Amino acid sequence: MHNSSRWGLGVMLQFLLLAALGIAHLQAKIRLSEAYLNAISADDAAEQASGSYNYDQQGRDWEGLCQDGQQQSPIPLTYNEAIVTGIPRIHFYNYDQNLESPLVLTNNGHTANMVLPPTQNGQRAYINGGLLPGSFEAQSVHFHWGSANSKGSEHSINFQRYDVEMHIVHKNIRYAHQTVAEASAYWDGLAVLGVMFRAVDRAFSQNTGLLRIFNRLPLIIPYQANTTVAGRLTAGQLLGNIITGEFYSYNGSLTTPDCAESVTWTVFKDVAELPRRQIMKLWNLQESRMRPLINNYRALQDINDRPIYYRALQ
Numbered sequence: 001m002h003n004s005s006r007w008g009l010g011v012m013l014q015f016l017l018l019a020a021l022g023i024a025h026l027q028a029k030i031r032l033s034e035a036y037l038n039a040i041s042a043d044d045a046a047e048q049a050s051g052s053y054n055y056d057q058q059g060r061d062w063e064g065l066c067q068d069g070q071q072q073s074p075i076p077l078t079y080n081e082a083i084v085t086g087i088p089r090i091h092f093y094n095y096d097q098n099l100e101s102p103l104v105l106t107n108n109g110h111t112a113n114m115v116l117p118p119t120q121n122g123q124r125a126y127i128n129g130g131l132l133p134g135s136f137e138a139q140s141v142h143f144h145w146g147s148a149n150s151k152g153s154e155h156s157i158n159f160q161r162y163d164v165e166m167h168i169v170h171k172n173i174r175y176a177h178q179t180v181a182e183a184s185a186y187w188d189g190l191a192v193l194g195v196m197f198r199a200v201d202r203a204f205s206q207n208t209g210l211l212r213i214f215n216r217l218p219l220i221i222p223y224q225a226n227t228t229v230a231g232r233l234t235a236g237q238l239l240g241n242i243i244t245g246e247f248y249s250y251n252g253s254l255t256t257p258d259c260a261e262s263v264t265w266t267v268f269k270d271v272a273e274l275p276r277r278q279i280m281k282l283w284n285l286q287e288s289r290m291r292p293l294i295n296n297y298r299a300l301q302d303i304n305d306r307p308i309y310y311r312a313l314q
């Protein structure tokens with residue numbers, strides 16, 4: 001009895017050792033392209049340049065354009081006040097192609113952020129159609145969320161706020177040789193896709209791409225921590241199986257300082273489901289002051305007579 005349990009311990013230790021070596025081996029094998037690392041650095045630099053803002057007052061204390069701008073985001077989206085009209089659907093290109101792997105997931109103190117590399121065929125995932133003034137390439141994805149007792153989407157739809165809002169940030173191919181920060185100086189520089197998530201106890205269908213990302217969240221709890229999401233992932237997997245034919249579109253801004261008014265927004269009406277226990281992982285992240293990074297959404301902004309369009313299924 002005694003001997004056999006000792007033997008069991010020995011085998012277990014050996015197994016753990018092999019497992020540790022295996023992980024070390026995997027880590028060592030991960031190679032990120034120089035272009036991808038440069039894109040991550042540029043994204044970090046832009047984040048640093050935007051200053052040391054926080055969400056203590058949901059952005060009401062942010063200055064400059066965030067204070068004075070007339071085309072700010074997020075806004076309340078309501079069907080009754082929208083111009084319901086014939087709009088082309090959003091066309092997705094290379095959204096079904098595997099991205100160059102692995103992806104780096106970073107806690108930048110304001111959100112969980114992933115810079116998106118090109119796909120394995122060397123092209124970028126991109127979109128056009130809708131009310132987009134051109135074609136826009138996918139650059140990064142991040143999330144806004146609430147807390148155990150509040151919902152954290154940025155836009156509201158028909159007076160309802162959702163648990164989480166995902167933003168896929170795209171840059172106009174007109175500015176292919178400029179950074180996202182540089183493109184944000186132009187009214188047609190950026191296009192953001194907004195996707196709402198509802199916390200559910202039991203998801204009807206699992207978005208495996210998103211789950212693989214969320215499963216890495218416990219590894220980026222401290223401010224500025226990063227990890228890799230290995231394996232094959234497509235930009236399309238972020239969207240899961242939401243209906244993309246119904247959406248709101250309007251001209252607005254970045255929802256973080258400097259709140260540049262450079263974004264054509266497309267916010268899908270369909271709401272994706274995400275298990276509550278996955279969403280809870282977001283609430284554990286920490287911001288730069290080592291406090292919980294929760295409620296990282298900006299307060300609703302004035303519409304100021306801007307037209308808001310709605311595409312219905314045709």
Ligand SMILES: *[C@@H]1O[C@H](CO)[C@@H](O)[C@H](O)[C@H]1NC(C)=O
Pocket residue numbers: 037040104224225226227
């Ligand atoms: C990830 O974090 C480590 C440790 O802080 C850092 O050395 C590395 O540059 C980061 N990697 C990326 C891709 O940002």
Ligand SMILES: *[C@@H]1O[C@H](CO)[C@@H](O)[C@H](O)[C@H]1NC(C)=O
Pocket residue numbers: 131187249250251264307309
């Ligand atoms: C956004 O602004 C541009 C330039 O003023 C305008 O041409 C375009 O129609 C606007 N788009 C939307 C969705 O309001």
Ligand SMILES: [Zn+2]
Pocket residue numbers: 142143144167255
């Ligand atoms: Zn955002």
